[in-house]
Amino acid sequence: MSLPLIALFIAAFAFGTTEFVIAGVLPQVADGLGVTIPVAGYLVSGYAIGIALGGPLLTFVTNNMQRRTLLLGLIAVFTVGQVACALAPDFAAMLVLRMMIAVVHGTFFGITMVVAVGLVPPERRGFAVALILSGLTVSNVVGVPLGAAIGNMFGWRATFWAMSVLGLVASLAIVLWLPRTKGAAAPRPPLAQEVGVLGRQQVWTSLFLMLMLMIGQYVPFTYIAPMLHEVTGLDTNVVPWVLLLNGVGSTVGVFLGGRLADWKLMPSMIVMMVLQAVTLVVLYLASPYPWPMVATVFVWGTLNFAIGTPIQTRILSWTADAPGLASSLIPSGFNIGIAIAAVLGSTMLNSGYGYRSLPLLGTVALLVAALVALQSLVWEKRSGSRPPAAIEAALPAQ
Template identity: 45%
Template sequence: MPLALFALAVAAFGIGTTEFVIMGLLPDVANDLHVSIPSAGLLITGYALGVVFGAPILAIATANMPRRATLLGMTLTFVLGNALCALAPNYTALMSARVITALCHGAFFGIGSVVAAGLVAPNKRAQAIALMFTGLTLANVLGVPLGTALGQFAGWRSTFWAVTVIGLIAVVAQVAWLPKEIPLQRTNLAAELRVLGKTNVLLAMAMSVMASASLFSVFTYIAPILQDITGVSPHGVTIMLLIFGVGLTVGSILGGKLADSRLLPSLVGMALATVLIVAAFSQTSRSLIPAAITLFVWGVTAFALCPILQLMIIDQAHEAPNMGSTLNQSAFNLGNATGAWIGGLVVGSGVQLTELPWTGAALAMLTLLTALFYIYLQRRHAQTVGA
């Protein structure tokens, strides 16, 4: 079982690297393709929207297909998309290639989460999901900093070639280690779509949207913030991204453990902590050490929410876990796109980069308020049933 989870984590590492590394390379891509920083930032939005719309379509199309073959197909799509990114001759071609790469993202993580949860005992499900998502967080610890450094040294295209190789390694790992027969809960389209009508599912997805929007409204512009406000060199940005990535990894593991023990209190606690730490970044971004500490803690709180929200969706959408889990990935990436767009609007309006974290803090506050409303509805429902 650990090797099967490791195979999923390798693919998650590659997918996470290609999603996030563009942030560290934003100035390089903008200069090379002769576009503005906000226009280059739309490459993040385009990727996220590819996940948003591609995930449910692929979830429906593959609903009754073998899980192993489906995951392999998603990974091969990822390999193709990254190769096209590396070859893209202009901005439009790069945007198109990013969208192709994104098509596999949501369905892979959605289906992969359900597969991972099914490989372990019921009381270890969130930790299994977190282990798969550790590949995503390690992408931020290793993939993004190393990819940024490689892109700055050998050109941003070299980073996408490196990620293509990682994708091929993930294919080999899945062929070798994923079980030949993975249980498949067959369903029909009507049953899958009925999941969308459940209030608890919609609220959980809304929290995923807002939590991701909070992160990406600020993190999309992390390189300009660190260089222009903190005074970090381009190579120093790599180190700061590494620190943030360590925080993400710690947060993912912590969130998995918390979700298996105290799901709802952990949700509220991490949402509140995110509000406070993002707000603090408006001040700490002015100095190197405080900025580094803030980035680490922010990484912990932001990614602790991922396995918590993913397990909530699987539980609340138990009639159609694959659709629910995959749509939650769409929700995360809708938040990514929305956050990057909101951040771009704020920056484009003339607001100083030092004030941008307040936007992220406001979005995190919406996550917290939604979590409290979710708990209120849960308790009211329990009282009604008890009566």
Template identity: 40%
Template sequence: MPAGLAALALGGFGIGLTEFVILGLLPEVAADFRVTIPQAGYLVSGYALSVAVGGVLVTAGTAHLRPKRVLVGLMVLFVIGNLLSAIAETYSAMMVGRVVAALCHGAFFGIGSVLAASLVPPQRKAQAISIMFLGLTLANVLGVPLGTLLGQGLGWRSTFWTITAIGVVALLGLLAFIPDRTADARPPGQLRRELAAFRDGQVWLSILVTVFGFGAMFGAFTYIAPILTQVTGLPDGAIPWMLVLFGVGLFAGNLAGGRAADRDLDRTLLTLLGSLTVVLVGFALVVGNPWAAGIALFLLGAVGFASVPGMQMRVLEFASAAPTLASGVNISAFNTGNAIGAWLGGVTIAAGYGYRSPIVVGAALAVVALAVMALAAASHRRLAQRQATAPLTSSTTAH
């Protein structure tokens, strides 16, 4: 594995940790700031929306700069944001820290995805992207459970101080291992040509699959700590271990999903989104049983995150004329889905439907994602068939 991929995964680990660790600490954060659980959940939505906006604007605004310098600058921003979160005295100050840290997220993974794909042979691009996203899975396997355990024992601020330190280490890794390449040339009108790539309907259908597919997983997972304590009946001390199960599922699913997407992209996404729907429906039905809930949580991580490399690769495939901008837009789409899922889950809880309702919200979003993917795959298949028969028709006519 190229050392550059390892450096990207390290940066992804730090960013993934700051995004996900708060999910296991929502009760502690809510109690400290004297807000409700749904209000604390908006710290997740606020982060995700900032990623959605920053992923597009920052990626487009820095495309003319050297990728390494951009990644280093983004990691500095990440460290500052987590430092602000660690010292926040009010809910509003905490939100500011989350927003600042989130601004680096989309551009980091957007630029990093293109760079990762360029470091390996063409037939291994999806696998390379999955390795870069491996940092996210390791953040869930190791970082989130340990961060939750640390936050429960020493206070949630200790977790964010630790994340700040990890960000510094990740920054050193980027400086040491990322090649300092020149930026891609951008002749006059290049941005306009990049935007023209979004005229392809398949690009927008792929982005919608990302929004609803990732939103499905986070509709359920955002409120996993109160779900497991209030519905499943587990003690607070069991939450980190349940998060380990979810993280192991992410790790396995991410690697398997990258390999499967390289073989058959559309079929892989259809299979995974259908499986995600089934898993979420099953999770809603068995969440009251600790053992069954643990199995469902593992499957949610495995199936939900196995689709991530394919979702990213599909957008890159249909927007090949603008890979960096398209990659950044799709990273924004992941976090738009995250925000939608977290917001809808909070709305149903606040409306009095209980902590089981976010899982039902996730299942509904998965159905929408599956329907959009089926439409996209059918449209792509029809276009491919027309293109395949066109040369034969022309040849016959000429003869």
């Protein structure tokens, strides 16, 4: 594994940890800032809005900058933002700071994906995407529990001080290991070209698949804790360990999806979507039974991220000649899907459906996704089109 990819992984781990760690210290943050826990929850939704709306805009505005310089600038804002969060005097300041970091987060992942696939040959693009995504899954398995533990021991502000140190480590890794760009600035395609690549059926169908995947995953996952407690009957102290197992499965799935994307991208994706639809049915059936439910949660987490990797690889491959705007829509699409899923799940619960019914909506979403992916593959075969090969123009030299 190359050092440049490791540097990008460390930075992805830092951003992933700061996004998710707030959940581990939310009660302490609420108490420290003098708000209720539901109000403090806006720190989570505000972050998602920042990624979804601000990320693409900042990506386009900064598209003339060197990729390496831009990444360092984004991580610098991240690091300063963590210090500012640690010193935040009130909730309003904390919310604004979190949304500012989220905008940087959305741009960071869009640019990093483009840089990562440019550091490897085309047949290894799936692995490169998987490695960056693993920064998110590993942050859930390692970063979030550590951040929560620091907050419990030393107070929630200490968690953000620790995040600022992680930002410095990520900056140092990029300075030392990521090669400099070829030119003074990355060439920006015309706006019409940036928008035009989104009209390729492989791109817009992949964005739709991403949306369906997030609905299939987060309609049940948003409410997985009460589901495990009330339906499965697990003790509340056991639930975090089941979620940890889901995170381990997600990490396994990221690299499984990367390998499959480098082998047979579309056939693998379609098969995994069907398997995930079946898994969600099993999740519904197994939910009253602890051990089958725990095992299913692991498989579910594995397949979620195994599907996400080839979807993103496909978007990056088919927008290689104008990747800026499209790459920034990847984290935006994920967060929009998460927000829609939370609303759909809440609507089902408010309509009288129980937690156990939520995976069935996910099943429908995954089956729709599988059908769309199959049709997209048929269109692609009929047209005989091939992905563009101009991505190297805006990437670091090796």
